[in-house]
Amino acid sequence: NAGVTQTPKFQVLKTGQSMTLQCAQDMNHEYMSWYRQDPGMGLRLIHYSVGAGITDQGEVPNGYNVSRSTTEDFPLRLLSAAPSQTSVYFCASRNGGAGSTDTQYFGPGTRLTVL
Amino acid sequence: GDSVTQMEGPVTLSEEAFLTINCTYTATGYPSLFWYVQYPGEGLQLLLKATKADDKGSNKGFEATYRKETTSFHLEKGSVQVSDSAVYFCALSFRAAGNKLTFGGGTRVLVKP
Secondary structure (H helix, E strand, O other): OOOEEEEOOEEEEOOOOOEEEEEEEOOOOOEEEEEEEOOOOOEEEEEEEEEOOEEEEOOOOOOEEEOOOOOOEOOEEEOOOOHHHOEEEEEEEEOOOOOOOOOOEEOOOEEEEEO | OOEEEEOOOOEEEEOOOOEEEOEEEEOOOOOEEEEEEEOOOOOEEEEEEEOOOOOEEEEOOEEEEOEOOOOEOOEEEOOOOHHHOEEEEEEEEOHHHOOOOEEOOOEEEEEEO
8 A cells, every 4th residue: 555645745836826736545544634734833734524525624724725526535726825835735544434533644745835 | 722732842862861742732621642753754653642531552662641630641752762853743633523633833852872
């Protein structure tokens, strides 16, 4: 199993540009989520999904869109990038639904810089 | 809302020293508690967890005990190695809230030979 994969590893954008961060998992996990990691603030939840076709907002959803058309993929879209979105983005997945306490598996991260 | 507070780093130690990283939480009720570790250039990995009061989580020589009286979940290791150099995150979740993780700010640990 490849686990949770993310592409790209690094990305530089100009303010106002759009892009999609890709996330895929091959463990047939129902639950997937996106976090951003900023210095001294730990990880903060952006959006999550409990299954294909179902998404919901986390703690910091503004400026980001998600969709979940398949169990495997959970892309994160920035429609108009802003410097405040400069961060490291992590995708995670786990088995089970909303009530599951199974371990979350994290991808290696995407480092995004918005100029 | 719920929050997790952990000591700021960096924590610099010599090999074989004793490591403690403090973690306290603020929450209504009794969450599950976790320690995650992030090695350089990698994503987070679950290190250990505890789901109820007085539970002790342990893994790779690390231990943490869920103390509801002091709302704490301090991480300890008796003899650190250079390979333990990483960033450590304390986190909590509630089943009723869909088990979404709330993280502390992370503590960077550097172990020198």
